[in-house]
Amino acid sequence: MTIDEIVYVWICARLDADGGPVIDLFQSDPWEGDDDGMIVGRTIESWWESLTFDGVTPADPATPIDITAVDDLLRTCGYQRLNDWTTRRGRSGQTVHSADGQIRIEDIR
Structure with a gap:
């Protein structure tokens, strides 16, 4: 019997981060x-993990990492985005x- 657990995350993608593009995920x-069942807010519980684009090469290396690449990496890692992206300028000046x-986390018991 397989039991799945759903873990909700808040996705925070910084494509212009100093060390390169990164996606931070917070449970x-x-x-x-x-x-309407729409998500109107969240309680951030803890840091979950960070995803980087190391080893991920766009078809054209001159192509910058964009929000479409973020969606692709999330999907590849098993994540599903639930609503539209919100874009803002952070305190660091980064977008x-x-x-x-x-x-979904599969229980492998």
């Missing part, structure tokens, strides 16, 4: 709206793209 507890997501 979260999303709040849904009353009528931060964020969204809610989830991953």
Whole structure:
């Protein structure tokens, strides 16, 4: 018998980070709206993991890593984005793209 656990994450992608593009994932507890089931907020519980683009080569090496590449890497690693990207300028001056997501963890007992 396989039991899946769904872990919700807040995705924080910084494509212009000093050390190169990085996706930080934080375990979260999303709040849904009353009528439509849309995520309206979240409680950030803890850091989950970071994903980098090491070893990921675009078809054309001159092509910069963009938000489409973030979606591709998330999918490759088993994550599903649940809503649209929100873009803002962080305190560091870097652009931060964020969204809610989830991953299913398979119980291998």
